[in-house]
Amino acid sequence: MPSVMGLLEERERAARQRVEILQAELRDAEATWQRFVTARETVGQVLAEPRGRENAPVAASDERPVPVAGAVPGSVVPARRAGLEAAVLAPDYRRLMDILAGRDGEAMDCRQLAAALGLAPVPAKVEGVRSKAKRLVVRGWLVEQSPGMFSVPAGRGGGS
Structure with a gap:
């Protein structure tokens, strides 16, 4: 034991x-x-x-580059301003802009955008498109005409 x-x-x-x-x-x-x-x-x-x-311009005191006006740290989508073309956007965002620019201001929802991008209209893909579209709205590249309906602002072609 x-x-x-x-x-x-x-x-x-x-x-x-x-x-x-x-x-x-x-x-x-x-x-x-x-x-x-x-x-x-x-x-x-x-x-x-x-x-x-x-x-790049440098700050005299510490020799680090001065941030670009309108840049959002950690973001691939700069804020929209005069003279800035969609060509500065990352490829996925540029494709969204190109699709919407070809619709003459007609809005599309995220399922339609996902399908136009060649993605399966499943929730994961649709939410990814929604996230990108919302980011483009916040930065001034797109407008959300009504909840979930996105388009290029009137009078502004967004193509590259």
Whole structure:
């Protein structure tokens, strides 16, 4: 018959081994998480910088580029302003603009946009299109005529 102290030591040893395994998994998970945080921060900084960094204006005090007016840190959609063409947008956003620009101000919903982009009109794809369209509305590239109905603002062709 085993002793009570022997049983307790055995269970303590097993618990200690489990804690060591979990601590190793936690260290690995934290390292992975930190890589993602660093990557997101780096991409945000890069996207916030003007294109052609070698010609970018620099602030005299710290030699860092001055952000582009209208740029939204971490965003691939700059704010719309006079003289800015849809060609500055990322390809997915440019395709949305091209589809809507060819409709002469006629609004489309996200299911129609998804289909026009060649995507299956399933919720995941439709929501992705909705997210992009909403971002274009917020930045002034599109208008939402009524909830969920998007178009290029009147008098403005949005094509590349």
